[in-house]
Amino acid sequence: MRLKLVVWRQPGPTAAGRFVTYEANDVTPDMSFLEMLDMVNEDLQNRGEAPIAFDHDCREGICGSCGMMINGVAHGPMKGTATCQLHMRSFRDGDTVHIEPWRARAFPVVKDLVVDRSALDRIIASGGFVSVNTGGAQDANNILISKDQVDQAMDAAACIGCGACVAACPNASASLFTSAKLSHLALLPQGQPERFRRTLSMIDRMEEEGFGACTFHGECQEACPKEISIDNIVRMNRDYVKSTVTKREEKALAGGD
Amino acid sequence: MELKSNIPDGPITEKWDRHRFEMKLVNPANRRRHSVIVVGTGLAGGSAAATLGEQGYNVLCFCYHDSPRRAHSIAAQGGINAAKNYQNDGDSIWRLFYDTVKGGDFRSREANVYRLSQISVNIIDQCVAQGVPFAREYGGLLANRSFGGAQVSRTFYARGQTGQQLLLGAYQALERQIGRGQVKMFPQHEMLDLIVIDGRARGIVTRNLVTGAMEAYTADAVVLATGGYGNVFYLSTNAKKSNATAIWRAYKKGAAFANPCFTQIHPTCIPQSGEHQSKLTLMSESLRNDGRVWVPKQKGDKRAPNEIPEQDRDYYLERRYPSFGNLSPRDIASRAAKTVCDEGRGVGPGGLGVYLDFRDAIQRFGENTIRERYGNLFEMYERITDENPYKVPMRIYPAVHYTMGGLWVDYNLQTTIPGLFAGGEANFSDHGANRLGASALMQGLADGYFVLPYTLGNYIGSTKLEKIDASHPEARKALAEAQARTKRFLEIRGKRTVDSIHRELGKVMWELCGMARNAEGLRRALDLIPKLREEFWTNLNVAGSDAELNQALEKAGRVADFLELGELMVRDALHREESCGGHFREEYQTPDGEAKRDDERFAYVAAWEYAGQEKDPILNKEPLVFENVHLSQRSYK
Known part of the structure; x- marks a missing residue:
């Protein structure tokens, strides 16, 4: 050819x-x-x-x-x-x-065709993890997780961080990337203690990095080489609403602003 | 050179516990005054940097990718072994230890392997706590599958993306420390030299791949977790950027290089499709749980695979190794594939392939179950070959996959240069002459999460380290040398591209130091490689400058080192007059074509010491003593 x-x-x-x-x-x-x-x-x-x-x-x-x-x-x-x-x-x-x-x-x-995607790392650094230090873990089988649940978490965790979702989005939003990591952890029991704090900080970071907002064009899921679903963005947005409430409650517990 | 393995005294089951107690601790408040450089962010480097950060050390972490998440551990597919015995099938720490020493054809150090087996159970706990989505049963418990060289089911997995999920776990732990400021991350930085001051490793020289700036960084200790050197062969399952420069620079600064000829050829890779081929793609060993390997009984049988009836098929692994069958270890399965292809019974273009057939498994379990188990691998196969493996058998052929050799390390994972540690595939420690499937992930994480953070503390706690910085004369000298070397590539202005020379080196290595080796071929390689090196240094063409992103220049540096390392591999292969594991010398085989070890003469680690340019390297030997495992001819029949 x-x-x-x-x-x-x-x-x-x-x-x-x-x-x-x-x-x-x-x-x-x-x-x-x-x-x-x-x-x-x-x-x-x-x-x-x-x-x-x-x-x-x-x-x-x-x-x-x-x-x-x-x-x-x-x-x-x-x-x-x-x-x-x-x-x-x-x-x-x-x-x-x-x-x-x-x-x-x-x-x-x-x-040429090389771009700087370090903003994605900074989104993860802002909260895309479970805060456990090495060494203190309980026996792995003490945490029971249903197969369906872990399969869903795995679907989200399959993200390879290539940035195609951002490139395909008319708003250059990183919502699919961010929501994939949030969903991976939000769907597992290990991710619960930090769930809402994580949601807030990762979304804040995404905005600070200059990514656009999501307006549900769905181009990201079409472009994703791992076919990650925009259902994750729905879950992220739901958690975001909840997390603004929990943040208020946390502040109230701490004696207000 | 004296090789002190520093194996602790006492029974093998207690060595690590005792050693952990006896090692020096560093007061938590003092840790912030100490710094550690970690090079590489794969499973070993990423987990070590994260854990050292958690402990309170100042960590400087370097990788040449644009993000630490892209290290090649990400591509590991099948799984990670651990002696959990969750399946109640007779597994134990002792059995994993035994399988690994035997799988390595009795060329690894017992004490290290035992520790690895002990730690394997902690790794799974740690990874699950981080949120690694390992496969589970309907009851919510962790699932396991079988891998080669074992008769128990001890492999934990996350679909065909286990390496990715484990690496993301380590990466996230690392990013957490980066966010806290405990680890300073330097992506897009390639290590070009090691800085040794007063006999101790005190820093590295790096090149910023985006700007071209070269700098020296210093610390109290240096960890190299920079992976293996399979890309010496040009075609391998390694990522394109994987290279040996960091460990080769360390070798030239005084770190011994152990067993360089021990290369793993993986039996199940997609065959090469043409001269344009840039790399080979692995199909996970886990496929051999359900796939059956065969070739036609008759030479030159050109019928389509589905038209070849049962009686005309030779399921040669099941025939030759009835008790392990399709799950025979990698070295054995690869050699068996080579044997049938050499007999003219290979399939596909050029006759360099064998079938991996899922027909029976699909009949037994249904297509859906097979899709659930291996769906992503089948898709990958179809994307590359345009053939549907649910309908026609896969075609596979062996390819270079992993290097068991690497920097020599003692029990503490310290090289022969004090203060320089090596983890993961970059060291030689645990796999002997052949690595079992699903053991690389285990070793990388064992080294990074559980061994290095202790042994580095011991080194820092028991060593008086002068304050130094990048203005030290030795640091400046190393920096100037690296700068001059980089400039040299640009000044040759010859006619050949880096890739064309690299391909040529790869062909020499594959043909003469690949799946089967003999003295005559190895001697020929010792003649060819220096000539090719000469060609490289006189006729190389690298465009552009060193003050910008210049991918050809990056490759030139890596290939220059491969051209030296390749020669050492050949030298090692020539001196080891026995066959063991992945090292198969045609002169030394049993009547039925199995590897014939010579324990009298070769039960040692060959640790090569750099003696200077144009001088032959010096061979040092660390004798291997087997007190717990009975030395025997390895049999999987």
Whole structure:
């Protein structure tokens, strides 16, 4: 197959970017999308040009490093599939493919297709955990959790933190990401003691990082390579309402403002 | 070099408890005056950094990813072993210990493995407390499955994403400490050298991968948890960025490198589809719980798999190893696959593949049950191969997966450089010549949550450490060397890309130091690798500058080190004139093609010591003493 690639090139965070067109010849259907880019990069380097920078690592769809807009769709045309697991059999000979980085205020471009997603880490640092130190845990089977419940928690915990939900959202909201972590922990008994405090602080942090608000377009769940459901956002919003009440109660117990 | 294993006295069952009591403690109020550098944020590094932070040390934690959550532990699929005996099937700490020593073909240190087995039960408790969503039975109890090399069901799992869930547990614990300011995180920082002052590890040199800035950081101790070096082979199941630079730099600064030739070739990976292949994808060993491995009985049988009747199929693992069958350990299953392919009975393009067939399991349990157990793995297989494994058997072939070798460490996980510790796959300690499935996650978390936080405290509490900072002459010297080295890659201005040389190295390693090795081939490799190194240093082409994000430059540094490490692996493989575990020397096999150990001559850890550029490394030996496990020919028949 021969493809025409229209790729966003941007030398650095403050430099201006532009689209550059490349030919990709000798593409085979068995190649992954990133292997196709490897081939283009090998060509570019042999011609003395700088290769296209893109983030990637495991190439098994689990580390969450890779991700780009492919013809305007986060991670490309195959549903439930990260860019590294997308194969060239999804394209046809002669296709033109537009490749861009994630676009969001909270994800500044580092170079070409690489963006800075550290805001997602800061959301987790603000409360996305259970506060247990190493060493003091009880026997694991003392906590009984029904299979259905743990399966639901696992569905939410499957998030790979790639940021496709943010890139796909017209508001560049990180609600799917944030709600997936909140749901994972809110659905388990271990997550209960900090449940509402966690909800408040993670949502506050998300807003401080410059992500937009959720208006339920549902684009995030369509783009998610792990097919995480927007039901999690509903759960998050419900908990948010409750947590504003519990916060008031906590303050009252502590003697008011 | 003297190798002091520092194994505590006393019966094996009491060593760790006694040692924990005898080790020095650091007063909680004094811990904040001490700093520790942790490099790597996978299961071992992430859990160590989080726990040291909880204890009150100042932790500086480094990773080359954009987030600590992306370390390659995330990709582990199948599970984590623990001697909980929740299934009441005869498991015990002693049995896990025994299985692991035997699985490692008697080339690991007994005391370390026993401790690992003891700690395994605490790991599960800790992870559940953090909210790791392990699979459960309807009654709410934890579920288990079986893995290779064991006849009990002791593997805990979270679908096919166990590594991800355990790593997210450690990552969240780490982020909690980052939020508290107890751990300072440096993402996008790659370690390029170790700083040794007065014989002690006191810091590292890093390159900021985004800006290119190179800096020296100092601390009271350094932990390397930087993973394995399987990418020497170019094609492996490792992530693309996985590399050996941190441990190789440590080796060149005086840390011994143990058993470099012990490489694990995993039997169930998706076969290579063409020259463009950039990495290989693992299909979890857990699939062998329900999948049956076979090839046609007749050479060159071109019929579609579903048209080959039962009597024309050779379920060779079940035939050769009736008591373990499809769950034979990895080294054995890989070699058996190679044997049938060498006989011309392999399937798929190039005849490099065998079938992993779920037909019988689907008939017995129904498609839904199989989907529930392995759904995500089946989907991944279909995405890559465009074949539906519910309808046609998977095609699989062995691939490089894990390296048992690594930095030599004593019982405290300290290398031969005082103050330098190594955890997880970066050290050599627990798996001998072959690692059993679901034991890497166990070891990474054991080292990080439960061993290093104690032994580091002991080191800090019993060592007088001068205050130093990055302006120390040794730190500046290491920084200047690393800067000069990085510049050199850009100044060669030759014709070849890093990847093209890396691929070539990989082919040499796979063909001559892969699943089967012999003296002649290894000698040939010892001739080829230095030539390739010469080619690299005279004909490399890296575009761009060192003051920006430059992925080709990053790769150049890693491949430069692989080109040296590869040679050490070959040297080690050549000197070890026996077959054991993943190290199969064709000259040393039993009449029925099994590995033939030589305990008289080789029951030791080979710890290689750097002697300087252009000089042969020095071989040091740590004898392995087996007091609790009976040395025997490993049999899974």
